[in-house]
Amino acid sequence: MHTKHSWITTPITADLLRGALDLERTEHGVLPHRLPARARAQHSDGQLAMAEAQPSGVRVVFRTRATAVELDTLPTKRVYVGAPPRPDGVYDLLVDGRLAGQSGVTGGSTLTIDMTTGTAEVQRGPVGTVRFTGLPDGVKDVEIWLPHNETTELVALRTDAPVEPAPDRGRRVWLHHGSSISHGSDAASPTTTWPALAASHGGVELTNLGFGGGALLDPFTARVLRDTPADLISVKMGINLVNLDLMRLRAFTPAVHGFLDTIREGHPTTPLLVVSPILCPIHEDTPGPCAFDLSALSAGKLRFQATGDPAERAAGKLTLNVIRDELARIVKQRAADDANLHHLDGRELYGEADFAELPLPDQLHPDAATHRRIGERFAALAFASGGPFTADRA
Structure with missing residues (x-):
C-alpha cells in the first residue's frame, strides 16, 4: 500500500489539533470533542451529543517538509430514512493557509435516523x-x-517526512457559539462554513462551538465559553429556542442575562x-415547535415547518422577531456598563432581499452560497475598521 513513500506515523495528540476542547481515547484512536467531558456529563440530549462530536472547525495542524500525507479516520455518516442521501464529508487541505486539496473517506459507520419514529440505529463500518x-x-x-x-475518530497520521506542531502565529482567537447555521448546516466543506470563512477574512483562529440544535442557553455551555481562552467572543442565539419551543419570554430574558454574566466571569x-x-x-412571527414536513418527506424532500400559533405570542411564546427585539434591549441595557459588549441584528447577515435571491432550501438552513455571503458580511461588519472585532479597537 505504501510502496512509493517511506512513511512516518505520528501520534495524534492535542498539540496537533486546533478547534477541539477535549480529546477522547477510543478503541480505534482519538475522538475530538467541542465540549469538555464535564459539560458532556451535564446533559442527556442525543442531538447535542452528536453535534458536539462533529468536528466543525476542528483541524489537524502541523509543520513539515512532507509531500504526502495520509490520515486514517473512522467517520460516522448520517442517513435519514426517506430523505435524499447526504453527500460524504469533505476534508480540506490547507498549505500555508491556502486551499491545496479536498478529499473524502469511504467506509465508516452509518447512523440511520428515522424522523417519523424518532429512532436511530448505528451500523459499524471500517x-x-x-x-x-x-x-x-x-x-x-x-x-x-x-x-x-x-463524527470523525482519528486513527493514524502518516507522512513521508517528520512533523512537528505548527508554531503560534500570534493570531487572535475567536470563540463563537451558535446553532446548526454556525455549525455549518449545508456548507460545501469545513473551510466554507460561514464562521470559517469569516475567520479567514478576519485573520483569526477559530474555535467554533456552533451545535446543530444545541444553542439553547445551557448553563454548561456558558461555563465552557467562560473557561475557554479567547480574544474575541460571539454568541448567536434564538433560532433553536423557537425551533424547540423551549421557553417563554419570562424565562428567556433572565436566561440571556445569566448566560452573559457567566461569560463575563472569565472574560x-x-x-x-x-x-x-x-x-x-417560517418563524419570524410564528412560534415553534418546528417539525419535519412529512408530506415533503414522503416525496423525498427534507423541509421544515412551524407548527405554533401566532396568537400565542401574547402569552409569551417566542418568535424570531420577539427574540431580536429583546436581545437588542438587553444588550443596550448592559452596554451602559460594558463598553465591550456589542449587538448585531442577524438580518444584516441575511435578510429579506437575500431570501428572495437565495432562499433557504429546507426553510431553515442556508446553503453553500448563503454560507459564503453570511461569512463575508460578518467579516465586513465585525472585523473591518470600526467593527467590534477590529484589531485596532482598544
Missing part, C-alpha cells in the same frame, strides 16, 4: 484513509480541516458580540 500527495517541497504549515458534519473585558437570528420566514 476505517478509511484520506490521502493528499504532491504537496510542495520545503517547510510548510499543513492543516487538514475535518468534515464539519461527520470581563473581552469584545463580546451578541448576534440575533438571521431571517427565517
Whole structure:
C-alpha cells in the first residue's frame, strides 16, 4: 500500500489539533470533542451529543517538509430514512493557509435516523484513509480541516517526512457559539462554513462551538465559553429556542442575562458580540415547535415547518422577531456598563432581499452560497475598521 513513500506515523495528540476542547481515547484512536467531558456529563440530549462530536472547525495542524500525507479516520455518516442521501464529508487541505486539496473517506459507520419514529440505529463500518500527495517541497504549515458534519475518530497520521506542531502565529482567537447555521448546516466543506470563512477574512483562529440544535442557553455551555481562552467572543442565539419551543419570554430574558454574566466571569473585558437570528420566514412571527414536513418527506424532500400559533405570542411564546427585539434591549441595557459588549441584528447577515435571491432550501438552513455571503458580511461588519472585532479597537 505504501510502496512509493517511506512513511512516518505520528501520534495524534492535542498539540496537533486546533478547534477541539477535549480529546477522547477510543478503541480505534482519538475522538475530538467541542465540549469538555464535564459539560458532556451535564446533559442527556442525543442531538447535542452528536453535534458536539462533529468536528466543525476542528483541524489537524502541523509543520513539515512532507509531500504526502495520509490520515486514517473512522467517520460516522448520517442517513435519514426517506430523505435524499447526504453527500460524504469533505476534508480540506490547507498549505500555508491556502486551499491545496479536498478529499473524502469511504467506509465508516452509518447512523440511520428515522424522523417519523424518532429512532436511530448505528451500523459499524471500517476505517478509511484520506490521502493528499504532491504537496510542495520545503517547510510548510499543513492543516487538514475535518468534515464539519461527520463524527470523525482519528486513527493514524502518516507522512513521508517528520512533523512537528505548527508554531503560534500570534493570531487572535475567536470563540463563537451558535446553532446548526454556525455549525455549518449545508456548507460545501469545513473551510466554507460561514464562521470559517469569516475567520479567514478576519485573520483569526477559530474555535467554533456552533451545535446543530444545541444553542439553547445551557448553563454548561456558558461555563465552557467562560473557561475557554479567547480574544474575541460571539454568541448567536434564538433560532433553536423557537425551533424547540423551549421557553417563554419570562424565562428567556433572565436566561440571556445569566448566560452573559457567566461569560463575563472569565472574560470581563473581552469584545463580546451578541448576534440575533438571521431571517427565517417560517418563524419570524410564528412560534415553534418546528417539525419535519412529512408530506415533503414522503416525496423525498427534507423541509421544515412551524407548527405554533401566532396568537400565542401574547402569552409569551417566542418568535424570531420577539427574540431580536429583546436581545437588542438587553444588550443596550448592559452596554451602559460594558463598553465591550456589542449587538448585531442577524438580518444584516441575511435578510429579506437575500431570501428572495437565495432562499433557504429546507426553510431553515442556508446553503453553500448563503454560507459564503453570511461569512463575508460578518467579516465586513465585525472585523473591518470600526467593527467590534477590529484589531485596532482598544
